[in-house]
Amino acid sequence: MKLNGLSVTEPVQSVYHVMAQNPKTNFMRLAVRTGLPPASLISAVTEAIHRVDADEPVVGVQTMEAVVDQSIAQNRLNMILLTAFAGLALLLASIGIYGVQAYAVRQRTREVGIRVAMGAQPAEVFRLIISQGLRLATTGMVIGLAASFGLTRLMASQLYGLSATDPWTFIGVSIVLLTVALAACFIPARRAMKVDPIVALRYE
Numbered sequence: 001m002k003l004n005g006l007s008v009t010e011p012v013q014s015v016y017h018v019m020a021q022n023p024k025t026n027f028m029r030l031a032v033r034t035g036l037p038p039a040s041l042i043s044a045v046t047e048a049i050h051r052v053d054a055d056e057p058v059v060g061v062q063t064m065e066a067v068v069d070q071s072i073a074q075n076r077l078n079m080i081l082l083t084a085f086a087g088l089a090l091l092l093a094s095i096g097i098y099g100v101q102a103y104a105v106r107q108r109t110r111e112v113g114i115r116v117a118m119g120a121q122p123a124e125v126f127r128l129i130i131s132q133g134l135r136l137a138t139t140g141m142v143i144g145l146a147a148s149f150g151l152t153r154l155m156a157s158q159l160y161g162l163s164a165t166d167p168w169t170f171i172g173v174s175i176v177l178l179t180v181a182l183a184a185c186f187i188p189a190r191r192a193m194k195v196d197p198i199v200a201l202r203y204e
Contacts, residue, residue, distance in 0.1 A: 030045070030049070031064075032045055038063045042061055045058075046058045090173065090176065090177075093177065094176070094177065094180040097137060097140075097177060097180050097181050097184055098180055098181075098183065098184040099184075100184075101133050101136070101137070101181060101184030101185050101188075102184050102187070102188050104133065104136070105129055105133065105185065105188035105189065105192065106188060108129070108192075109192070112125055112129075112192045115128075122193035122194075123193075125189070125192050125193055126189045126190070126192070126193050129185055129188065129189040129192055130182070130185050130186065130189055133181060133182075133184065133185030133189075134178070134181060134182065134185065137177070137178065137181030138178075141174060141177055141178070145170060145174065148170075149165060149170075152165060153165075
């Protein structure tokens, strides 16, 4: 509920104003508590007010839910924008990881051909590419988590009911990025297992 411009999110005590002694006050707010649907009481409340003063206009009727929604509308918009930008950043990071990993594996086509020609089994080639790709991804993730751990403290004031260093958030993001890195290595690794050594040795 608002009281002289103060929203429900601000800790205030009850304040009573005498309208006759305050020339700046030209309106009143009436709060009605009910267990019935609020919309069903509008006409009854309006009629009760008009019985006291027939010339008193009744405007701006709102439910308490609507008042609360208006008071936090800006904060909600900020959180929606931050969530959208965070999701976009995660998507771009995922695409970047996939692109880098796929390109790195493609650059090793000649090496794979040599290994196969020297007797390496397809499963060994697969494990080699997966392990090296995940090693690079893990190194980058550790650096990124360390940097984000420091930067999130700057956003602590924008968070409600959530710590700036919430472990589940970091774990969730890490799992997503590791999954993308694994997929980026898995697809080229499957192709590398089927590389013809002769074709690979001619690859430039």
